[in-house]
Amino acid sequence: MDNIKILLIDKDKTSRKFLAQMLIKKNYQVIHADTGRDGVEKAAHEQPDLIIFDTNLDDLAAKELIEMLQKKPSTALIPAVVLSSQSTPDEMQECMQAGCAEYYVKSGMVTLTLVNAIPKILLEKKREHPEKKDGLIIVFLSANGGIGTSSLCANIAMNVAQQIHPSTVGVVDLVLPMGSLAEIVGAHDTDFNIIKVSEMPAEAMTPGYFQSKMLVPPQWLVHLLPGSPDPAMSNHLVVENISGIFYALKKTYDYTFVDLGRTLSKISLPIIHEADLIVLIVGTNQSTVHLTKKAWNYLLDQGIQKHKLFPILNRAVGLEGLTKAEAENFLGFEIKLTIPYMMGNFALANNQNTPIGLKFPNDTVSIMLKQAAFEISKQAIKVQDK
Ligand SMILES: Nc1ncnc2c1ncn2[C@@H]1O[C@H](COP(=O)(O)OP(=O)(O)O)[C@@H](O)[C@H]1O
Ligand SMILES: [Mg+2]
Structure with missing residues (x-):
């Protein structure tokens, strides 16, 4: 005993x-x-x-x-x-x-x-009262900007909250020097963001604190911790406190989605290590695929395990570019899902702060986002159980 x-x-x-x-x-x-x-x-x-x-x-x-x-x-x-x-x-x-x-x-x-x-x-x-397991951490990253990482992070998180029951979902914007998720979901608050939270004493970062403070954008079904509002502010990030923030978030939400953008740094690496799943957004042009390969090799060198990888090919810029098979061939791993090009409709939904699935419920992209939610959740649970 x-x-x-x-x-x-x-x-x-x-x-x-x-x-x-x-x-x-x-x-x-x-x-x-x-x-x-x-x-x-x-x-x-x-x-x-x-x-x-x-x-x-x-x-x-x-x-x-x-x-x-x-x-x-x-x-x-x-x-x-x-x-x-x-x-x-x-x-x-x-x-x-x-x-x-x-x-x-x-x-x-x-x-x-x-x-x-x-x-x-x-x-x-x-x-x-069986002991509650910690929630899952799912990070989104890419080797390039402008290929839909933030939009997909927000929309897939929303689909998890909508499709998987019961589930509570938090979303964190860790893109430096400036976040964009608050812009996409239309949640504005001047005083609550990752920088301000990181400046708090570690013992104040409790599940109760996050439950009362996280922003609740209408229609999105997720709770948001916004990113740095401007580059000047990003210099104030207290890096030592980041792990405490994620510790509390795991106790607060079933799923915590994190937008890391293209940052592979001493700030994002510990979170990537901690994550149950790494959603890697891959663009379709040649240079993006090259950079993606480099980034993934770097993560492998850092000891990140292959079975945590969930690559999504996103046709953010149009129909041209590499096919899925070509991208897979070059990258040396399987692409789990392809999001088709949606033309201006994607940007339109973003500009109106509306989830794609609500704005265009019958579009193929909406169906793929749902599927992504199920598969990401399934693989993350599998990784956690290992
Ligand atoms: N599948 C897609 N079809 C059409 N436009 C897309 C698609 N994916 C992303 N976009 C557009 O690409 C732009 C960049 O998206 P964003 O999520 O900000 O990318 P990142 O976070 O990688 O910089 C946005 O205007 C978005 O509307
Ligand atoms: Mg982004």
Whole structure:
């Protein structure tokens, strides 16, 4: 038994000590509190695996204590067991209704029964609330600008939010020195962007912070952390804090999409390493394909694994250029998906801040975006499970 922590809340020191001794013998780690409020505070700070409390407390009634624990997300899921020294049928009913795992009336024998029941109580709680996996990180990058990386990142993220249920999706613009996603989705805020967030103290970057601050552009179904608003501002990016931002985002969203643009730098590399999937946008002209090959070889040299790659060929500039087979041949990897040329309609949807799938639902591009959402999600989950 590896360090299972148990919090005892009981004003009677002798009784607490008695139980603590039995628990320590079984290799549990024990934390003591002699008032209800002290117990609530220690539960939040110490994150015990189980709370055992006597209802006879000086400062809180049993119901108040349970409510205080359940109100905080950090303590709401910790199983609580009553070991009552002043039991009444009413109290018992009240505690069980409020969600306590078990109710015992204090005596020497019962204490032993309780100690023996702990593994079962912990297991039952685990079955009710299986540990939530971290969300997936999916980065978008390209070797060239102007080939649809940002537009595809925003639109595919939107399709994941729309098609895959249930899913929550965050989108982060990390293109330096200037982002464009806020422009594409039509979300404007002067004070919330990747630069400002990176300047915050690391401990302030919590899921709760992101849940309340991320922008919610109408129609897009995703939450946005906008990029640097202008080149001057990009110099203020606090690089050391980037990993903390992504740590919190993984705890906040099922999927976090990141637009990295064409930046392969000491800022983007750690995120590429961290990513579950790397969506590489490939253009169709010869020079772009050459640059793409160089960029991919560089990533391989950096230890990026092949099975994380998801290449998309995007015909952003017209019908001319290499075919899929020619591009694959030259690049040495399979293109997973081709997005056809959509002429001015793509730019039109962008200019109106509308997702392609809503503006032109019957266009082949909309169908391909849906397919991309499914395949990207499928491959990312597979990579994470490995
Ligand atoms: N498949 C496509 N068909 C037509 N236009 C496209 C297509 N993909 C991208 N575009 C256009 O290409 C331009 C550049 O897109 P953007 O997403 O900003 O590229 P990047 O992020 O690579 O610089 C936009 O005007 C967009 O509308
Ligand atoms: Mg871009």
